Amino acid sequence: MIDETNPSGMTAAAIAVNRFGLGARADEAAPQQPKAWLLRQFDTYQRSPPALAAQPGSVALATDLGTRRQQIRQSAAADKVAARKALNQTMRGTYRAAVDARVENALVTPAPFVERLVYFWSNHFAVSVENPAVAGLAGSFETEAIRPHVLGRFEDMLLAVEQHPAMQIFLNQTNSIGPDSMAARRAQALHPGRKFGLNENLGREIMELHTLGVRSGYTQADVTEFSRALTGWSIVRPAEAERIGHAPGTFIFRAPLHEPGVRHVMGRTYGQAGEAQPLAILRDFAASPATAHHLAEELARHFVADTPPPALVARLADTFLRSRGDLPAVYRTLVEAPEAWSPAAKKFKTPWEWTISSLRGLGFAHLGQMHAAPLLRQLGQPVWQPGSPAGYDDIAASWAAPDALVRRVEFARRLAAQVGDRRDPRSLGKTLLLGSLSPSTAAAVAHADTAATGLALLLVSPDFLRR
Numbered sequence: 001m002i003d004e005t006n007p008s009g010m011t012a013a014a015i016a017v018n019r020f021g022l023g024a025r026a027d028e029a030a031p032q033q034p035k036a037w038l039l040r041q042f043d044t045y046q047r048s049p050p051a052l053a054a055q056p057g058s059v060a061l062a063t064d065l066g067t068r069r070q071q072i073r074q075s076a077a078a079d080k081v082a083a084r085k086a087l088n089q090t091m092r093g094t095y096r097a098a099v100d101a102r103v104e105n106a107l108v109t110p111a112p113f114v115e116r117l118v119y120f121w122s123n124h125f126a127v128s129v130e131n132p133a134v135a136g137l138a139g140s141f142e143t144e145a146i147r148p149h150v151l152g153r154f155e156d157m158l159l160a161v162e163q164h165p166a167m168q169i170f171l172n173q174t175n176s177i178g179p180d181s182m183a184a185r186r187a188q189a190l191h192p193g194r195k196f197g198l199n200e201n202l203g204r205e206i207m208e209l210h211t212l213g214v215r216s217g218y219t220q221a222d223v224t225e226f227s228r229a230l231t232g233w234s235i236v237r238p239a240e241a242e243r244i245g246h247a248p249g250t251f252i253f254r255a256p257l258h259e260p261g262v263r264h265v266m267g268r269t270y271g272q273a274g275e276a277q278p279l280a281i282l283r284d285f286a287a288s289p290a291t292a293h294h295l296a297e298e299l300a301r302h303f304v305a306d307t308p309p310p311a312l313v314a315r316l317a318d319t320f321l322r323s324r325g326d327l328p329a330v331y332r333t334l335v336e337a338p339e340a341w342s343p344a345a346k347k348f349k350t351p352w353e354w355t356i357s358s359l360r361g362l363g364f365a366h367l368g369q370m371h372a373a374p375l376l377r378q379l380g381q382p383v384w385q386p387g388s389p390a391g392y393d394d395i396a397a398s399w400a401a402p403d404a405l406v407r408r409v410e411f412a413r414r415l416a417a418q419v420g421d422r423r424d425p426r427s428l429g430k431t432l433l434l435g436s437l438s439p440s441t442a443a444a445v446a447h448a449d450t451a452a453t454g455l456a457l458l459l460v461s462p463d464f465l466r467r
Contacts (some may be wrong), residue, residue, distance in 0.1 A: 066238020
């Protein structure tokens with residue numbers, strides 16, 4: 001592996017394509033006006049691009065899941081284990097197909113900057129697919145809750161995320177019952193020895209990760225109060241869908257599960273009845289200066305540096321508050337920020353970023369016989385599986401370990417072998433790095449004994465590993 005860095009740093013075109021985008025393609029011209037190129041993508045972004053449009057939505061998935069579970073319940077005892085295994089395999093197959101579709105879209109998208117923002121928000125509002133039901137729904141979560149709102153208002157995205165079945169199931173919200181609710185009183189009368197009560201997972205993660213941030217000053221009492229307000233939030237079960245006239249898997253407010261009473265959260269009092277109560281709290285969270293700072297810090301960390309510049313964080317947060325959470329306004333402030341255009345390549349590509357930029361750079365427009373889910377698992381970043389609601393880390397220390405780099409070298413060799421002599425690594429390096437190719441990398445690539453070796457060296461060079 002080449003270990004020298006490029007002393008001249010990145011050009012503006014390279015920053016636009018690699019730091020803000022998903023990596024250069026050999027068949028695309030370099031942007032002549034990098035900032036304008038980025039902002040024009042707001043108009044070319046496709047909410048439902050062809051690769052994703054063919055994937056099933058959450059309603060279809062929930063309907064199929066309900067049907068299969070009903071069949072399992074009705075099957076003979078000896079058949080249940082095999083039936084459950086088959087169902088889990090189906091959910092995993094749905095997950096793998098959704099990952100492939102995500103990659104296929106990333107390879108050809110006309111709006112790579114906006115797609116990067118989709119992936120950013122999907123990681124911010126992370127679900128994790130260890131639960132087979134979440135695995136089946138993860139692709140629809142990104143398509144239905146993130147993509148339609150990435151160029152909209154933060155509050156709208158927040159509500160869509162928290163009410164989506166993937167998030168509801170992932171954080172066990174459907175099991176949360178107000179301890180003094182009508183449903184709890186009835187259940188306790190029927191089952192005196194059984195405990196029915198609050199699940200605080202969704203409330204805690206909304207406050208800690210999705211909005212205010214862990215250092216915003218809320219207390220455990222605030223988490224509990226907010227979680228009480230959220231009781232009643234649930235999703236429609238397939239068995240009841242036809243009777244109540246709602247599609248399976250869609251959001252529903254179950255009034256009998258809602259904890260009655262006034263809630264006190266972060267020094268504010270919420271006396272609204274029923275569903276209006278959690279919505280009022282969420283609106284206040286979405287408009288909070290703590291949320292603005294938390295999101296601004298994450299954006300600056302993702303696009304600029306592992307340690308975000310405080311002045312940039314402050315400007316992004318100010319734009320968020322002044323625009324009332326208008327995300328394109330925040331993105332424009334980011335694009336205009338001098339700190340974002342520093343020629344020093346401070347961000348180390350995650351396995352997802354490196355894989356996509358490698359495939360784009362070598363000219364892949366589709367996966368062919370490859371499947372992305374096992375590949376990204378081998379590289380250390382399985383899609384939609386960070387293992388916790390906190391999502392994947394966005395700092396170099398999490399991705400630059402020697403064993404992780406060895407896995408990249410192995411995959412780079414495999415990819416380069418597929419391309420062979422169809423790409424000249426010397427000219428491709430200039431195209432992909434857009435004037436930022438270091439002399440040391442250029443020399444190593446030029447002296448490679450075969451084209452495939454030169455391509456592999458290019459993909460694992462410090463120039464290409466960073467953005």
